[in-house]
Amino acid sequence: MTHLDDRTEPHSPLPEGASAQVATTDEIRIRTPEKVCGMGHPMKRKEDPRFIQGKGRYVDDVKLPGMLYMDIVRSPYAHAKIKKIDASAALAMDGVLAVITGEDLKAAGDLHWMPTLMSDTQMVLPIEKVAYYAQEICAVVATERYIAADAIEKVVVDYEPLEAVVDPHLALEDKVIVRDDKEKKTNHIWHWEAGDKAATDRVFAEAAHVIEQTMHIPRIHVSSIETCGMVANYSKVTEQMQIYMTSQAPHAHRTVFALVSGLPEQKIQIISPDIGGGFGGKVPVYPGYVCCAVASLVTGKPVKWIEDRSENLQADSFARDYHITAEMAADANGKITGLRVKTLADCGAADAAANPSKFPAGLYSICTGSYDMKAAHIAVDGVYTNKPPGGVAYRCSFRVTEAVHMIERMTDIMAHDLGEDPADFRLKNFIRPDQFPYKSPTGWEYDSGNYKAALDEAMKLIDYRALREEQAAKRERGELMGIGISSFTEVVGAGPSRDFDILGIKMFDSAEIRIHPTGKAIARFGTKSQGQGHETTYAQIVAEELGLPAADVQVEEGDTDTAPYGLGTYASRSTPTAGAAGAMAARKIKAKAKKIAAHLLEVGEEDLEWNVDKFQVKGSPDQAKTIQEIAFAAYTNHPQGMEAGLEATDYYDPPNLTFPFGSYICVVDIDSGTGEVHVRRFVAVDDCGNIINPLIVEGQIHGGLTQGLAPALFEEIVYDENGQNLTGTLADYLVPTAVESPKWETGRTITPSPHHPLGAKGVGESPTVGAPPAIVNAVVDAMWHLGVRHVEIPMTPQRIWAQLREHGVTD
Amino acid sequence: MKVSGEYTFDVAPEDVWKGLMDPDVLAATMPGCEKLELVGENQYEGELNIKVGPVQGKFTGRIELENINPPSSYDMKVDGQGAQGFVKATAHVAIAPNEGKTHMTYEGDAQIGGRIASVGQRLLDSSAKAIIKQSLAGLNGVLSAPAEDATASEGAAAALAPGSAAPSQTEFAAKVAKEVAKDLVPKPVWITILALLVLLALYFLLR
Numbered sequence A: 001m002t003h004l005d006d007r008t009e010p011h012s013p014l015p016e017g018a019s020a021q022v023a024t025t026d027e028i029r030i031r032t033p034e035k036v037c038g039m040g041h042p043m044k045r046k047e048d049p050r051f052i053q054g055k056g057r058y059v060d061d062v063k064l065p066g067m068l069y070m071d072i073v074r075s076p077y078a079h080a081k082i083k084k085i086d087a088s089a090a091l092a093m094d095g096v097l098a099v100i101t102g103e104d105l106k107a108a109g110d111l112h113w114m115p116t117l118m119s120d121t122q123m124v125l126p127i128e129k130v131a132y133y134a135q136e137i138c139a140v141v142a143t144e145r146y147i148a149a150d151a152i153e154k155v156v157v158d159y160e161p162l163e164a165v166v167d168p169h170l171a172l173e174d175k176v177i178v179r180d181d182k183e184k185k186t187n188h189i190w191h192w193e194a195g196d197k198a199a200t201d202r203v204f205a206e207a208a209h210v211i212e213q214t215m216h217i218p219r220i221h222v223s224s225i226e227t228c229g230m231v232a233n234y235s236k237v238t239e240q241m242q243i244y245m246t247s248q249a250p251h252a253h254r255t256v257f258a259l260v261s262g263l264p265e266q267k268i269q270i271i272s273p274d275i276g277g278g279f280g281g282k283v284p285v286y287p288g289y290v291c292c293a294v295a296s297l298v299t300g301k302p303v304k305w306i307e308d309r310s311e312n313l314q315a316d317s318f319a320r321d322y323h324i325t326a327e328m329a330a331d332a333n334g335k336i337t338g339l340r341v342k343t344l345a346d347c348g349a350a351d352a353a354a355n356p357s358k359f360p361a362g363l364y365s366i367c368t369g370s371y372d373m374k375a376a377h378i379a380v381d382g383v384y385t386n387k388p389p390g391g392v393a394y395r396c397s398f399r400v401t402e403a404v405h406m407i408e409r410m411t412d413i414m415a416h417d418l419g420e421d422p423a424d425f426r427l428k429n430f431i432r433p434d435q436f437p438y439k440s441p442t443g444w445e446y447d448s449g450n451y452k453a454a455l456d457e458a459m460k461l462i463d464y465r466a467l468r469e470e471q472a473a474k475r476e477r478g479e480l481m482g483i484g485i486s487s488f489t490e491v492v493g494a495g496p497s498r499d500f501d502i503l504g505i506k507m508f509d510s511a512e513i514r515i516h517p518t519g520k521a522i523a524r525f526g527t528k529s530q531g532q533g534h535e536t537t538y539a540q541i542v543a544e545e546l547g548l549p550a551a552d553v554q555v556e557e558g559d560t561d562t563a564p565y566g567l568g569t570y571a572s573r574s575t576p577t578a579g580a581a582g583a584m585a586a587r588k589i590k591a592k593a594k595k596i597a598a599h600l601l602e603v604g605e606e607d608l609e610w611n612v613d614k615f616q617v618k619g620s621p622d623q624a625k626t627i628q629e630i631a632f633a634a635y636t637n638h639p640q641g642m643e644a645g646l647e648a649t650d651y652y653d654p655p656n657l658t659f660p661f662g663s664y665i666c667v668v669d670i671d672s673g674t675g676e677v678h679v680r681r682f683v684a685v686d687d688c689g690n691i692i693n694p695l696i697v698e699g700q701i702h703g704g705l706t707q708g709l710a711p712a713l714f715e716e717i718v719y720d721e722n723g724q725n726l727t728g729t730l731a732d733y734l735v736p737t738a739v740e741s742p743k744w745e746t747g748r749t750i751t752p753s754p755h756h757p758l759g760a761k762g763v764g765e766s767p768t769v770g771a772p773p774a775i776v777n778a779v780v781d782a783m784w785h786l787g788v789r790h791v792e793i794p795m796t797p798q799r800i801w802a803q804l805r806e807h808g809v810t811d
Numbered sequence B: 001m002k003v004s005g006e007y008t009f010d011v012a013p014e015d016v017w018k019g020l021m022d023p024d025v026l027a028a029t030m031p032g033c034e035k036l037e038l039v040g041e042n043q044y045e046g047e048l049n050i051k052v053g054p055v056q057g058k059f060t061g062r063i064e065l066e067n068i069n070p071p072s073s074y075d076m077k078v079d080g081q082g083a084q085g086f087v088k089a090t091a092h093v094a095i096a097p098n099e100g101k102t103h104m105t106y107e108g109d110a111q112i113g114g115r116i117a118s119v120g121q122r123l124l125d126s127s128a129k130a131i132i133k134q135s136l137a138g139l140n141g142v143l144s145a146p147a148e149d150a151t152a153s154e155g156a157a158a159a160l161a162p163g164s165a166a167p168s169q170t171e172f173a174a175k176v177a178k179e180v181a182k183d184l185v186p187k188p189v190w191i192t193i194l195a196l197l198v199l200l201a202l203y204f205l206l207r
Helices: A048-052 A102-107 A145-152 A197-206 A250-261 A287-299 A309-315 A400-417 A422-429 A451-462 A464-476 A534-546 A574-601 A627-636 A694-713 A766-786 A797-806 B013-020 B023-029 B121-144 B169-184 B189-206
Strands: A068-074 A080-086 A096-100 A113-115 A121-123 A136-142 A156-161 A188-195 A209-220 A229-234 A241-245 A268-271 A303-306 A318-330 A336-348 A375-384 A390-392 A480-489 A509-515 A521-525 A553-557 A608-611 A614-617 A620-626 A647-652 A661-670 A677-687 A744-748 B002-009 B033-040 B043-052 B055-069 B073-082 B085-098 B101-113
Touching (some): A068 A287, A068 A309, A080 A136, A096 A145, A102 A287, A113 A250, A136 A287, A188 A197, A197 A336, A209 A400, A241 A250, A241 A287, A250 A268, A250 A287, A287 A303, A318 A400, A336 A390, A400 A766, A422 A480, A451 A464, A451 A480, A451 A661, A451 A677, A451 A744, A464 A480, A480 A766, A509 A534, A509 A627, A521 A574, A534 A553, A534 A574, A574 A608, A574 A614, A574 A620, A574 A627, A574 A647, A620 A627, A661 A766, A677 A694, A677 A766, A694 A744, B002 B085, B002 B121, B013 B023, B013 B085, B013 B121, B023 B033, B023 B043, B023 B121, B043 B121, B055 B085, B101 B121, B121 B169, B169 B189
Parallel strands (some): A068 A303, A241 A268, A336 A375, A521 A553, A677 A744
Antiparallel strands (some): A068 A136, A080 A156, A096 A136, A113 A121, A188 A375, A209 A318, A318 A336, A480 A661, A509 A521, A608 A614, A614 A620, B055 B073, B073 B085
């Protein structure tokens, strides 16, 4: 039992074989007994007892003595000059204490503008004009929530409406300038390229087949169950600002608050309590947060601000909104040779995308996907429009959803055009297992993968060939049935400090573990769970490394006064970064534990070996000290000259990103009379490397698939030509529930990451990324014989019916 | 949003015209109208309480009449705003004699923004139709009241003397639901059933 000894050295160089091919299995690795519950055990979530009993504590549950309430006046226009704000009637109301305007914020030290995560600027409260519908105009502070809500209706704002520009293509004409505060009077924000243009053009010139397709990945919203909110509590006596906030990245937010407000960072404490879903929507800093903090600064009292549902849907950062034109080239043998992509990114009124600094289009250049090709070139342009700023990476590692949608659609169109089966076409074009680590034409180094194994497994689970026969028979009868595949590659775990930072802060993450004298532990992390189950997963990582039962490890996140500094949870980065930091911190503890064990057993360290939860003398396993005995000794009987205690901290800077992958197959039936799409079956085979908790992975996949079904069939934020939001409630913006969701069938392959300390890769976002193109491919597959090449999402019955009518199927 | 329709009054065009030009009569017959005053030549200012789905709020605005050809047609410009949003509309109204009665046609284009549009979007169309029809029926009731038994006419609920209360929210909600149902009539039976359910739900939600 010496298999873990190779892992006792902290920050040891990459394991041997890091640059060689990694074997794929379907067996989950379990090395600890059930009482320890290390990696691989389907441990029930430690956080669930409080969630399922309604005992979670969210920001809106925070009630402080003397707390005031804030509400926000929002613009009914997408683009308008503000001529006058008359708050006198609101201020005359009993219980209304203050109305904060842009002028007030300006006087307080130019707080009326704030930086975005992409180093653009965004209005907190406007002084001259509004640039999007539902933009914050001013904030009312009152003694009660309902008084604040009544008071915002008493604020009279005199607007002079301006023409709005909503379509990003029209915005490029610069007839209406969204941001006239900028020196350059243009709506064009940035241009970004990846790949080799000359090589790609050559490949296209030599190609036997070239296809082209435009597609729009529409604007959607994370619509988490809990909206955003804050309780800011500033004490004029201690000059401390305590903030409860729905934050996916509390440490980064503390630094941003310190830089923007000028408050000393040690006086700011951000507490992110339980969060009811984040999905990227709780990464940005919204104007409401700043107003709430200022309201507390001004009044010296705690102030609460909680968005309502419509505010959340209409004003918070959107996701996606990429207008894509893609071309794919193939040779005479049907081998993909190149990809050429032009994309317009509709950023809204500010580039507030949650992307690493160096990547204005995020990790979009992963768009060659799972396919080996000679060359690729991607050009993206960012554009301002009169719509709310964004965009966040909704359950997505920085634009990989858009990239996967595009490549999986293009692959399917090419297969159909060449008359090849989409599964066989993929198998022919996959990057082969022996090509890993694989250098992609746009510069990524994929760590490990076995795409054929995942697709084979999915085809086996769904009985692909039989489905094709069924489809042929149904087509004879005029019935519309389609089978769609998506064999995606994800890119997560941002990221290595050489390339990845947000506002200059490198994208490491951290863990701090303290073992108490009685052998129990507290482990704190720089990330922040929003439902991912970190309290369980991280405990299992510590259990795996140290043999402490996972039940004995208390996991804590979200309080910047106690947790080590980290960049937070999004982009499936928690397990790849903070999870790795947890393993590394545990290994530092183990190294010290070995010294203590040697002291206690009076042997040399080299005579000891690790066995699940104890160090034992080689050849004499009865002579052993458990981790609990060692912990007690660390406080009661530690070797002279050694520091007492048993704790360690690790800041983990990942050497590379991780590249989870999978193959999804979807079967749809289409009602040719109504255009309704019925997802009959959906098989998802995911490979996220080594699995820490299969139960949590399964849960993540179910949730993610449902959030992948959503944009494919239902969700889109719609604006009219004046920039008026037409989907401001959950009655208009359809979020799928169990009723709309099919039965998800899951499978797995396991191809460990060669560079992650636990071989894990991250899984939270794979299903959201992989599911939409599988569903679209199935729908198009059902109608290809009619002449349908592409359908835009969301594939509403109306949209499908229009296609069917155009192709003469229905009238 | 485009709005168009027609209506037949039981009285002669001259009487209809008089009613249309009288802010007091209009204020009494329009659901939710709290004030309508002549402030200049062919210019009115008023306050209207509008309820669309879950959104309710007071709108203050200005109405301007142009191209007036008594007693046959005029154009109308409406510009209103309130805490729940704004309305900007233009409309053309024409009336003509028809066998002793008066036939009215109207068509308009309204730009509606703010909460009332984003939250009440799906009910906007039906609400606008209901407001217009109820106003016209009310006007007809007032104009023809001396001549016939008010309770027998279709506009009975709104056939009120100038100065008395406008229709209640419940009555208005029922009208909106009726408009929703009307739009759905040509659809299959199950949709009609659905519409009835919507009507019921609205009635209970809004009363």
